[in-house]
Amino acid sequence: MAMKILLVIALVILVVNNACCQIPNVYDFCTALLSDNREGSVSSVCNQCQGIPGKRGPKGSPGPQGPKGDHGAASTATQDLEARVEQLEERILFLQRITKNSPEKDNICSLGLKNGSIPNSAMTSSTEWSSSWAAHEGRLEGARCWIAHGSGKIGDWIQVDFGDYKSVSGVVTQGRPGTTQWVKSYKLSCGKEMNEFDWIEENGIVKVFPANTDANTKIYNKLPSPVVCRYFRLYPQSWNAHISMRMDLLRGDCHMYY
Template sequence: MGLNVEIKCKIMLLYSTLCIIVFSRKSHSSSTSLRLKDMGITTVIFTISFFVATSANQNEEILCKARPGCQLAKCDPGLPSSRLNTNEYPITCVQDKELKAENEALKKKLQSWLTEWEEMKPIFSELKTKTTAGLQSLMRTFELCYMGMKSGVIPDSAIFASTYYDSWHAQYRARLDNRVSEKSTGSWSSKTNTIGEWIGVDFGSVRNVAGVITQGRPTYNQWVSKYKIACGTYPNHLHFVTESDSEMIFTGNSDSDTKVYNRFPAVLSCRYIRLYPQEWNVQMSLRFELVHGHCLYIKPL
């Protein structure tokens, strides 16, 4: 088996160095001109070997590049038989752990989207044959009008409230159809029962909203029976929904579990939307869902 180019050069460098040392120690009986001649030849060999070795090393660094998908790579000369050519060697890729984890997460998300698409295929195949009433029934069945409180598309970090009683009653517990669990009472409850308390969502960008669905607190006689809605592009400049120049008061729930839908007079375009309780039973407690703007004329229940 042949030797690595860089190793050969290093051997030549070592040999040349030894020659210089030996020649410098020759007896004084040798003629000065002869010693200078020998040392000159050796120096030439040394210089050529140095530049060849440096060039070989640079070639390896240039040719030994990371493959697509790798953040880190290192040269792995291995066996001479595994060379790609004279100065290029196989590459050992070392992927960053975080990148690997991110790729796995993206794969799972893609698989989730593919699964959802497969579930939606029957819906789209039926759309051509459905009447208006049939389409409305279809949208209700698959909750296509819901904006993401129930499904979790709206994340916990996008749900806000003026106050909450404790972590068991936090604002992100206010998802439609949420139930009691070991760490949750199944709804949002305010810290105080005073006008001015609110719960709302930051969509992250302007969205169209047609209405809101509310429920009370599961297993407890607590619910919001009247409320106002405010929305806008900036949290400090929200406007209440009005009708005939007056702030609308929507009729909410009268029990713990029944869903009540209130459609707005017109589609709202807003990034921030808030629900302000005006009347309640025992405690301000509720669960809710927001309805897509394209469902203005569809009852999503």
């Protein structure tokens, strides 16, 4: 009799409990009920049960758009591309200013000896006649010039330190103004370090460049191809009376204009 009463109670609770959880069968439910040491009630059983999930409801309408986030940091590739575009724009502006027959060509293409943007301290020489005829006096169109000590010798040189890597495409020279002193030929070398100079060659042979035949005419010599260096040296190979000269150097991107 007690068992029947128990089964009836279990069935009643099972019907109520179906609203809270899913029990596979009466036996499992009763086992779970009898093994619960706490005060049995519908609510306590429901609290321990979890029903089978129902079907997914219909999709709701989209919510309002959230605020726009901050821009992320530009990638390295983007920064490199922007820098390259800026360089190309500067290059186009430069080319627009110059043509092969432009009277301003020499000024535009100068690397700074003539106009003084290269400081005196950046121009040195192996020897000098005196401080009045030092290397920094050897600027194109200057009132003075560089004069080597004595009448000069093979191995004397005049050097420019750009302070950083520069591209060089050519050299312009003059002699000592108002005299019969000038350099007739020279060799050139280019160095990225003070102890690492390379001769300017053509077809694998160190090139000897022809230079002046008077004191004032500008003689232009274009390199076989532009070179990049920090230190640039000129070595006189032959001269008239003394090694006396003025000079300027030309930008690498002016190579096609001479």
